[in-house]
Amino acid sequence: MVLSVEITIREVQGEEDYPGIVEVHCSDVERWYKYVDGRKIEARYKELTPFERWLNGGPWMDLETIHLHFDILKSSKGKAFIAIANNEKVVGEAEIVFSEEPEPYGRYCFLEVLVVHRDYRRRGIGTKLVKHCLEYARSHGYKLFDTIPEDERSKNLYIKLGFKRMFYLYKMRKTCEKGVASLYFKRIPAGEHPKDKLLISGHWYSSVYIWQNILRAQDYNKFKGFNFKEPLFFEIIRNEEVMGLLSFQAHFLNPKLSISYIWVKPRYLVRKLLTEIARCIAYKALELGFNEVFVEVDEVNAPAFLSAKYKRIGKVEYLRKFYEC
Template structure:
């Protein structure tokens, strides 16, 4: 950028406020987001805000559920955001404490989160509040393909998420949040998102659930997901090929495959052109009921 123009927060449109701070920063947008997140097709979740008059000073959101890849029932902290001028006042700690109390009442065994940067303020905040590293995460970038190496049979998936699916490859979040993104009209309203959710069937291939979303048709920004109920050794190169194909169907040119550390040897054995790189890890905090 060769030029920049400064503006105040009040001059931003609701769409611009969403881009610059999420639903935390605008009550009208936040209301729609929260109402939709309570639909039956999504897992139970809670959202807490710290308000100062008509302004949201801070926000935390968590999804509650059980998944085969995560021990016991957990609360996944989806977002924790504090307005810059309201930081270092204890607001984040109070919001985190509220989620922990609610998670305990909901029968959760742990809190799960991944920080923006482990060595930065986000990671250090969680470490100070009793979190520790649970598992490493890795990312692999691949091009999409218009024709896979086999003939996949794709069938529209049901709206209700099956908790027995094991999240093998996703985006940043757990499959609870991924399911919400794939079925919420909120992203479609603001980003004109295109989304597809299919069950994958092919001869000799373990069944899987595939999801893909393209948030913006111009910038080619999106994500793909794969839910898998089999053992990790049953994951095959055909599953990866199907994800590349799904990415093409939703309008992406490149996909990012994010996975946990136990899948690293399996992915490396596929001899793909690119090599996985390490991301910030998942952090976990055990909570006593």
């Protein structure tokens, strides 16, 4: 382990930085695994396909997939920064995306990624990366800075920097069932990001970044092992008026499980109407061939889904830092 290092932070400049970023992310994996006939078994990195590497930590785990990831980040108006030790080795990375959404989010900067090489932790590198991102956002006129901590270690870092919990996001599932839908779901082609609507399910990243990842998911299929299904988009219509937009996306390991992203116009954020939407989504999912629906909603809207018989299976904290420009 290096005893002392000089750390500099700069923006990712291009492909020449990608190998170092991959190494940083891979350092976070103690053991590599792959699935064989539904069983999870230990494997060596070189034995894994790009998809199997992706399963161990996302698109940063492979030099092929990271190119597409950064292309998606760029199309989401995102920025990436790296920490460099002694002007030569990449030892950390952070990614942010700027977004403007209906309340309660507003105009804000979201920290999507924060990772430090295993051998360089507890040296304040993560703190330096976050502070750099904060200053970058502030210099561009952003007063709100959001993130979701991956673990207690990162949560403690954010708390020390002044972040506070905004709310919990609840992971919820429901078994699909037959029923008479009171809402009409109109199939539509993928269009532009619905920035006038609030993303009420799936807000584990910023809305615009989620949208781009849904649209571009099948681009990963050019890499060995990937087989992402086409996402299905629907307008949610009640009494001939469009209430929102819905996307069904088959889970990459369980195609019978739908990951459901829901955007709703703010004026329809009423518990009774949200319960109606939640219930009808399960009906529609069954019609499309799914057995279960997964959503992730904040604690304000979670009661509406509980009323529709969704079950809570976990939760994460959504943090926010406010500062004057």
